[in-house]
Amino acid sequence: MTDRPENLVELAETGDVDFIVGDWMSEYYMAIRGKMVATRAQVNQVDAFEEQFVHSIVDALPFIESRGIKISQSRGLTATKYSSKCKSRLGRATSSAISPTGQLFKDWDCSPIYSAQCYLGSWGIIETFNEGADIVVCGRVADAAPRSPPQPIDVDGRETLFRSSHTASSRVISSNVLTMSPVEIASLLERQLREYLDVHPFSLLKFTLTGPANPNPSSQDAATVEFRIFAQSDSEDALSKKNSLDRCFNIIKCTYPGATFAVDTRQGVPKPYNEYFVTIIPQNLLSHTAHIPAKSLLKKIPTPTTTAEYLYEQEVDETAEPVSLQSFGPTCTAPLGYVVHARSGDKSSDCNVGFYVRHADEYPWLRTVLSFSFKTASTE
Secondary structure (H helix, E strand, O other), X not given: OOOOOHHHHHHHHHOOOOEEEXXXXXXXXXXXXXXXXXXXXXXXXXXXXXXXXXXHHHHHHHHHHHXXXXXXXXXXXXXXXXXXXXXXXXXXXXXXXXXXXXXXXXXXXXXXXXXXXXXXXXXHHHHHHHOOOOEEEEOOOXXXXXXXXXXOEOOOOOEEEEEEOOOOEEEEEEOOOOOOOHHHHHHHHHHHHHHHOOOOOEEEEEEEEEOOOOOOOOOOOOOOOEEEEEEEEOOOHHHOHHHHHXXXXXXXXXXXXXXXXXXXXXXXXXXXXXXXXXXXXXXXXXXXXXXXXXXXXXXXXXXXXXXXXXXXXXXXXXXOOOOOHHHXXXXXXXXXXXXXXXXXXXXXXXXXXXXXXXXXXXXXXXXXXXXXXXXHXXXX
8 A cells, every 4th residue: 555645545446345454664764764753842743753654644535534444654653643643533553562583672782763663463453353443554563465385486487376274275376477677667657657647737757767777697796776766847846855756756656576666855945047048139238348447448349240151050061081990900889988098078058188199109099080960979
C-alpha cells in the first residue's frame, strides 16, 4: 500500500476484500521518525505518523465504512498514541519491548537510542478487532515480506510457486520474467513518470542517466547508475513537494529493488532560476556616455556610422586543402584530449570553442579532423 496513495482508494472501492493490510513503515522511516519524536519537545501528527497514509485513507474512508472493510496498518510508526480521530471505530496496538537481533543489547555501542520496534505478530491486532475496532493503527509488528519455502526455477526462467495450508495446496506458474538493464529500467521509469505526473505546467522535463552499467557487475556499486529528473515551470505549485517530489517517490517505490530514491531530498525542493535573454536593438536608440570623475566630465559617445547587418546564421567554411588522414599512419580510438587542448567560452547567445595542438606537425591533422560534419556531431 506504500506505492501510490490511489491504491487504497481503488482497493476499498472496487476490490473483493473483507480487510486491507497496509505497511507504511521501513527501517529508514522508523529511524528518522523515531528521532523526530525523541528529540522534539512538541510532536505533531505528521511527525508521529507516516504522512502518505493520511492522503491515502481520506478518500477511501467512505468506501471502507459503507462496505464494512477492516483496516490494519502500520501508520503508527514510533508513537501510536498520537493517532488522529476518524468516524469509524479506531483501535491501536502498542508495545515497548525490544526484539533480539542475535547480539546482546547491552553490547550495542550506538547512542542515543531513539525508538524500538518489536515484531510481536498479529495477536494485539486480532484482539483489537475482537473488541469492535474497524481500523487498527500499530507500529511495525511484523515484516511485510511474504514467507515461503524454496521454489523451483526451470532453466528457461519459468518459476513455480507452491503454497500450502492445513486444508489445501495451490500452485502458481510465472513466466516471461525478464532481466532488465539499467537503461531499460530508466526508460520504463521515465514513461511511468510522464504518465503519472501532471506535465502540462512544465516548461522543461528532462530525464538523465549518468554512469556506466557493467553487463556482469561484481558489486552493487558497479551495477548502480544515477537517474536524474530535472523540471522547470512558471508555477511554483507545479513543482511543490505534493505535486512533484512525492509523486516521483510514489512511482519509484513501485519499482523496488530496481530504483531507490536518494535520502537527501533538498534538490527536490523548487528554487527560482534566472533566464538570460539576448537580442539586438538599433544603437541610435541608446544613450552612450563616458563618465570621467577626476575631470567632472560627462562625454557623449556618438553612434557608429560604419555598421553591418547582424547575421543570425553565420556562414561556415569547410577546411581548405584537407590532407588524407591515412597519410598519418596507423591510428587507434582515443579521446581527442590526448592530442588536442581546447578552450570554450561564449559571446552573448553564441557559444564557441577553440582547439589547439602542441606541435606544428599536428596542426594539418587537426584542421582536417575538425570538419563541419565533425563539429555538427560534437554538438549533438
